[in-house]
Amino acid sequence: MEYLIEKEREFFLQTYKRLPIIVDYAKGTKIYDIYGNEYLDFLGGIAVNVVGHSHPEVISAIEDQIHRYMHLSNYFYQDVQINYASRFLEVTKYDKLFFTNSGTEANEGALKIVRRWGNQRQKNKVISFAGGFHGRTYGSLSLMDKPQYKELMDPFLDGISIVEYNDIQSFKKVVGFDTAGVFLEFLQGEGGLRKVSQEFVDELWELKSKYNFLVVADEVQSCMFRTGKLFAFEHYNVVPDVVTVAKGFGGGLPLGAILVQSHLKDIFERGMHGTTFGGNPVACAAGLATFNVLYPKMIPQILEVSEYLWKRLTEVQNKFPSKVLEVRGIGLMCGLLLNFEAIRLVEKLLEFKIIANATARNVLRLVPPLVITIEDVDKFILGLENALSKV
Ligand SMILES: Cc1ncc(COP(=O)(O)O)c(C=O)c1O
Structure with a gap:
């Protein structure tokens, strides 16, 4: 071997x-x-x-689903997708979701939401943080300061500033009325398990109400009760506008999602965003079974x-x-x-x-x-x- x-x-x-x-x-x-x-x-x-x-319950959910169908495309109504979406959303403060295949794809979609929402309001700048990790596709990499993942791969997306984590003074230097959105890991995984401070979050939310921008919480690594709560941001007294999830969300199969608050429920028109495999029924069956094993017992x-x-x-x-x-x-x-x-x-x-x-x-x-x-x-x-x- x-x-x-x-x-x-x-x-x-x-x-x-x-x-x-x-x-x-x-x-x-x-x-x-x-x-x-x-x-x-x-x-x-x-x-x-x-x-x-x-896990036996996840295996059995996958087995049941593969005998029904393994892939149809998002042209069809599929109970397993709808069951997982409703089960998950009902325990959150989010109104709608979009299923993806991975974490980086969820962040790409969230970036499109931020830019589209911003452009409707004459703002298109995005801020993210040093040490952050959002994935390996171009949008996600553009949000990251990791030279070892970006070397000789430029140009990256314009209009993104990456500031020091937990440093409100650096943040204040770049935030303004042209800021459309901020991407934040409340607990950085790849960045060395650093968590955002409550003071930073308080100031961020004050600036959010002054300048009116979206906050996207990247919960790809920290979701699914890993921190004891469904999302890491629940350890703080705020509710971000958009949340991205993946990793444990699919119970071992490739599945992610973008969750939005109700004020963003109409952000995309039909056909504006999509995926062939995102929300795959077998992955949704595994994710739903996993969620049910975890919550609440x-x-x-x-x-x-x-x-x-x-x-x-x-x-x-x-x-x-x-x-x-x-x-x-x-x-x-x-x-x-x-x-x-x-x-x-x-x-x-x-x-x-x-x-x-x-x-x-x-x-x-x-x-x-x-x-x-x-x-x-x-x-x-x-x-x-x-x-x-x-x-
Ligand atoms: C916080 C965070 N966001 C995004 C990603 C990218 O997820 P994926 O590898 O599923 O694209 C990761 C992966 O490690 C992550 O930890």
Whole structure:
């Protein structure tokens, strides 16, 4: 089976640094390789597998749906799409949604909404934040300051200013009556698990009422109760105009969405926006089943295990104060700020059969399935302490 590693190199554009694991199958919070090794998964498919791998209710919903139909196109009325949309929207303050395939596609659509709404009001400038991550297509990349993802790929979209995160003075220098919208991750994932401050949000909303612009919350990574609430912005006292979701929203299949408040419900006319696969019925079936597993019954367990994980991570920080500088994030979207390259810890953790990931160079990112148990956390902490004592 080692030949698979060679074949990957032979056939694929070399854009990914893969972990040295040839996977056989995955179940719950564990991934098994072809040699029978069991790995504890604290990466969860990069915040996707919210109910763990191969959840029986998700599998059964997918099976039922594939026997009915797998794809029809958005020319048809499909109960599974409508059931998921209504189930999801009813627990939010949002009025309508548009299904996409991915997070970046949701952000592209949100950018079109911002520009269209703005152009109706003689404003077309957009503001986003340093350290943000919105995806790999041109609109999303234009919102990002990451040179390593953009090198020699210009020109990008015009009219976008990227300002320091949590820095209201930089923001005030660029915001004005020509501002159409602001893209914000209330909790930055790729940016190193940094969260926006309540003071920044308060000022942002004051400026929003002065200048009249839209706020788009990119909740692609933070949605689906990962922070203990459906969306990360619910930890603040505001309701953004537009929200983008993906990752866990499809329960392991490719699905995203743009959610809008009622004042934007007519922003697009027929034919102005669309997708062939977005809202795929099998993905909607998986997403709906996932949502139903989580809400409402799983919420107390998510809160309990988050609290326990944070307690244990804080103990680890106290035990290794020169290596672990901070525990960051919210709930089960958290991380450790390290005083060294996080990839070294990721590699060491792998020796203890634990999967986690490095982001923003020196942050260990933890986005496990939301179904992790207290025993999983104990096992993770044991491995983490062993790994930390060896790096
Ligand atoms: C906050 C955020 N937005 C957007 C994206 C892009 O999502 P996708 O990879 O589904 O296009 C990601 C992916 O990591 C993300 O974390």
